[in-house]
Amino acid sequence: MGGRGGDSGYKGSSIPEQFYSNGNKSIDDAISYAKGMDGYNSQTAKVFTTLSDTIERLKADGHEVEVEYVDFQNGETASGGYGVGILAAQKEGGTIRAILPDMSKTTDDFKPRAASVMAHELTHLRDLAMAKGHKLGDLTRAEQMLQSKIPSISVDDVPKFVKDSFKHASDEFKAKEKTSKDTFALIDRITGKQRGGDQIHDVYDALTGGKYVNYQSKQSKGAIEWGHGTGYYISKGNRAKELIANYSSLKMFRPDLVRQLRKDQPSLCKSLDQVMRELYG
């Protein structure tokens, strides 16, 4: 696969050309933002520097990869959903589509968050690439490794640092008593500058099985303000999938939150570190 380096500046690891579809340079912008983060180092940078290898692996496994950039101006996509994600192939082989935030249409407030979402989604792509012979619905090797190591915790065990990381959003939410759809929009607006806050909440949403995310539970006590909820996290595989993507992105964008997560969940973090080695060496 021919690649072009754009402004990424990596020697010998150019970014594959599909990441520059329609001349969009969002990938270079995301890398620039990532480079300004405390957690950016040669290890976490592999989220970007392994992209050529990722695409090669997926091609060798019969997949085409398409990249589409979508509006992230208000933290929401044009299709109405927040998610920018990987649409897995409908059958063996087939097309994998990476839907990523368009950094050029993202206001300055949202750029750090959009870049952290980019890292999250690129980790999902890597997870798929490292699963040879992946079919839709299969767990990848990394997800299988992690699945049995995920603890189930109660909402009372969600530590204070998680609650604090979203405090402002929580207060605003309570004041306005919005419905669930509006809650997403509201939290998006409030947390535009707060990269990673959504991701650490999603980590604890996964650990509590999605039962306490505030838009579906009155018992949340403001503990979990952002996540995927029970419909998604009933699947242990989905818990593994999102923990992997969130952990990878948080390491780069919010190493302070990862340090606190490690104190609270040392054995989970050990397993996640193993998964990171599986994905990135």
Ligand SMILES: [Zn+2]
């Ligand atoms: Zn995800």
